[in-house]
Amino acid sequence: MTKKISIGFLLLASLALPLLFQNSSYSYVIRIFGLVGLYMIMGLGLNIVVGFLGLLDLGFMAFYAIGAYTMALLSKAGVGFWPALFCSVSLTVAVRALLGAPVLRLRGDYLAIVTLGFGEITRIVLNNWDSVTNGPRGISLITDANIKPVSVFRWTLSTNTDFYYLIFFMLLLCIVMTRRVLNSRMGRAWMAIREDEVAARLTGIELTRMKMIGFVMSAAFAGLAGGIFARWENFVTPESFTFWESVMLVAMVVIGGMGSIPGTLVGVSIVVLVPEILRNVLSPGLMSWRYLLFGVALVAIAVFRPQGIWPSRRRERELNAPLSEMKEVS
Amino acid sequence: MILLKTSGLSKTFGGLKALSDIDFSISSGEIASLIGPNGAGKTTFFNLLTGVYKPDAGEIDFCGERIDGRPPYWITKRGLARTFQNIRLFNNMTVLENVMVGRHCRTRSELFTALLRTPGFFREEKEIAESAMERLRFVGLLDDGNELAKNLPYGAQRKLEIARALATEPKLLLLDEPSAGMNHAESLEMAQLIQRISKEGITILLIEHRMSLVMKISQNVHVLDHGFKIAEGTPDHIQNHPKVIEAYLGSTQETPEITIDARG
Ligand SMILES: Nc1ncnc2c1ncn2[C@@H]1O[C@H](COP(=O)(O)OP(=O)(O)OP(=O)(O)O)[C@@H](O)[C@H]1O
Ligand SMILES: [Mg+2]
Numbered sequence: 329m330t331k332k333i334s335i336g337f338l339l340l341a342s343l344a345l346p347l348l349f350q351n352s353s354y355s356y357v358i359r360i361f362g363l364v365g366l367y368m369i370m371g372l373g374l375n376i377v378v379g380f381l382g383l384l385d386l387g388f389m390a391f392y393a394i395g396a397y398t399m400a401l402l403s404k405a406g407v408g409f410w411p412a413l414f415c416s417v418s419l420t421v422a423v424r425a426l427l428g429a430p431v432l433r434l435r436g437d438y439l440a441i442v443t444l445g446f447g448e449i450t451r452i453v454l455n456n457w458d459s460v461t462n463g464p465r466g467i468s469l470i471t472d473a474n475i476k477p478v479s480v481f482r483w484t485l486s487t488n489t490d491f492y493y494l495i496f497f498m499l500l501l502c503i504v505m506t507r508r509v510l511n512s513r514m515g516r517a518w519m520a521i522r523e524d525e526v527a528a529r530l531t532g533i534e535l536t537r538m539k540m541i542g543f544v545m546s547a548a549f550a551g552l553a554g555g556i557f558a559r560w561e562n563f564v565t566p567e568s569f570t571f572w573e574s575v576m577l578v579a580m581v582v583i584g585g586m587g588s589i590p591g592t593l594v595g596v597s598i599v600v601l602v603p604e605i606l607r608n609v610l611s612p613g614l615m616s617w618r619y620l621l622f623g624v625a626l627v628a629i630a631v632f633r634p635q636g637i638w639p640s641r642r643r644e645r646e647l648n649a650p651l652s653e654m655k656e657v658s
Numbered sequence: 659m660i661l662l663k664t665s666g667l668s669k670t671f672g673g674l675k676a677l678s679d680i681d682f683s684i685s686s687g688e689i690a691s692l693i694g695p696n697g698a699g700k701t702t703f704f705n706l707l708t709g710v711y712k713p714d715a716g717e718i719d720f721c722g723e724r725i726d727g728r729p730p731y732w733i734t735k736r737g738l739a740r741t742f743q744n745i746r747l748f749n750n751m752t753v754l755e756n757v758m759v760g761r762h763c764r765t766r767s768e769l770f771t772a773l774l775r776t777p778g779f780f781r782e783e784k785e786i787a788e789s790a791m792e793r794l795r796f797v798g799l800l801d802d803g804n805e806l807a808k809n810l811p812y813g814a815q816r817k818l819e820i821a822r823a824l825a826t827e828p829k830l831l832l833l834d835e836p837s838a839g840m841n842h843a844e845s846l847e848m849a850q851l852i853q854r855i856s857k858e859g860i861t862i863l864l865i866e867h868r869m870s871l872v873m874k875i876s877q878n879v880h881v882l883d884h885g886f887k888i889a890e891g892t893p894d895h896i897q898n899h900p901k902v903i904e905a906y907l908g909s910t911q912e913t914p915e916i917t918i919d920a921r922g
Pocket of ligand 1: 676697698699701
């Protein structure tokens with residue numbers, strides 16, 4: 329009951345937030361929370377890979393980039409927002425499947441290296457493929473008359489507040505989808521793989537196939553967020569999609585609590601908002617120290633609360649138990 | 659009718675011949691035991707049958723089909739399930755969820771049915787939960803369904819592994835030392851459970867160190883030593899087989915009955 333009330337309260341607060349800040353001097357807050365929403369969508373996707381399949385993905389931003397560039401290029405070509413968004417997601421998923429097919433058969437550690445490499449390659453390609461991506465100058469969507477407006481039914485979305493609501497509803501959709509998948513045969517298979525890969529295989533789970541579905545599904549979230557970002561920002565450049573951003577995303581999932589939906593949402597909020605808050609409360613002299621402070625906070629969480637701030641019920645118990653990993657099959 | 663048959667099955671690890679040229683067969687409905695001293699290659703034999711390792715040489719036929727070289731999920735789906743010598747449960751999932759995972763290979767719903775929550779999805783989820791509960795009731799763990807697997811006492815964990823294996827609807831169930839670490843009363847209960855599983859029409863091959871259990875429930879006993887199959891036959895026959903006595907005692911000394919109980 330209290331859970332329902334607090335969820336209801338959070339939903340209402342989220343809906344009311346833009347109305348409160350819209351006409352004040354704090355209107356930039358709406359933009360920041362919009363960004364938080366986009367990162368939450370991505371975090372939910374990454375959580376499937378990191379928290380459920382137990383794989384380390386260090387190049388997740390590449391798929392955000394693919395979604396964003398697909399949207400930018402299609403919009404310039406005169407494609408409407410919704411069909412373009414569909415293409416962003418589809419292309420992201422397709423690329424992810426091509427990447428996953430060879431590497432998911434390998435041991436987990438390789439995946440970290442391959443995804444890291446893929447993230448860098450993507451950024452370098454975007455930087456150098458001038459004829460398509462306009463290189464480091466990026467693609468601007470502001471002046472082009474070809475571009476169709478972003479519209480939902482009869483409303484046209486243009487302001488930060490408009491996009492905030494779009495992102496908010498997309499986020500809700502993503503939460504519902506994630507919950508549904510986790511509470512199904514697929515979700516149980518993913519959990520089993522995380523718990524004991526060998527036992528999962530020998531209980532009849534097609535390991536590669538199950539991993540592939542989770543791996544690919546996670547990228548759909550990134551493609552969706554990227555597509556929305558491109559039209560909101562009206563500008564995409566390779567520098568938005570660095571290795572650093574990918575690492576921060578992993579940090580968000582780990583800090584919040586791997587394998588937990590509320591944990592992911594909390595982790596994202598903290599990692600995105602704390603630097604913003606520090607920016608406002610610290611004196612200019614201390615400004616350049618804020619990432620250091622932030623880093624110290626991350627280390628502290630890793631040491632004192634390794635299961636994350638809001639762990640999944642199961643993961644919490646697991647990490648408090650003594651580690652006795654069995655490697656051999658016997 | 660022969661359910662499973664191997665011929666010339668061999669496996670080498672580095673320089674170690676873990677299994678050499680094993681000819682083995684088991685008939686439908688049988689309870690058979692695989693015995694042998696520590697390191698004889700018993701678990702390796704299970705690992706070859708279930709597709710964990712590929713044999714270096716030899717064939718495995720199961721229900722008239724070659725299964726060697728096939729991946730484990732494929733073999734499980736054909737009807738071969740197993741438990742592990744060192745219990746391997748999905749520790750942080752509930753007891754019921756562990757068994758529900760066993761239903762994976764008999765059910766189909768994937769991403770889209772789960773996302774759209776189609777009527778078929780609910781029907782299948784219901785089927786999964788119900789047949790998982792049925793297996794739990796069968797092994798006597800229904801009341802612990804919501805516990806986390808790792809919070810179960812040791813003996814119950816062994817039963818849960820069996821329930822999970824049963825949920826895959828096996829024709830042949832491989833049990834790797836099901837009574838290891840149990841006291842006398844618990845091992846008697848395990849023997850009864852194995853016999854009840856057999857009555858359900860499931861063929862059983864068990865690795866066991868506890869000779870009283872082996873002799874009591876198995877119709878056939880196969881003996882491995884240093885990777886070689888040294889004897890097979892009825893419990894009585896095996897009990898008095900000179901090679902078997904030698905393998906266990908490391909000498910040719912005549913001993914009337916094997917009383918070795920290497921693993922508690
Ligand atoms: N993956 C592996 N790599 C290397 N050697 C292995 C491997 N698996 C088993 N062995 C070796 O093969 C031999 C047979 O091992 P196996 O586990 O099959 O014996 P076992 O009969 O089950 O013994 P126990 O009664 O102790 O369980 C042993 O010498 C073991 O060390
Ligand atoms: Mg063994």
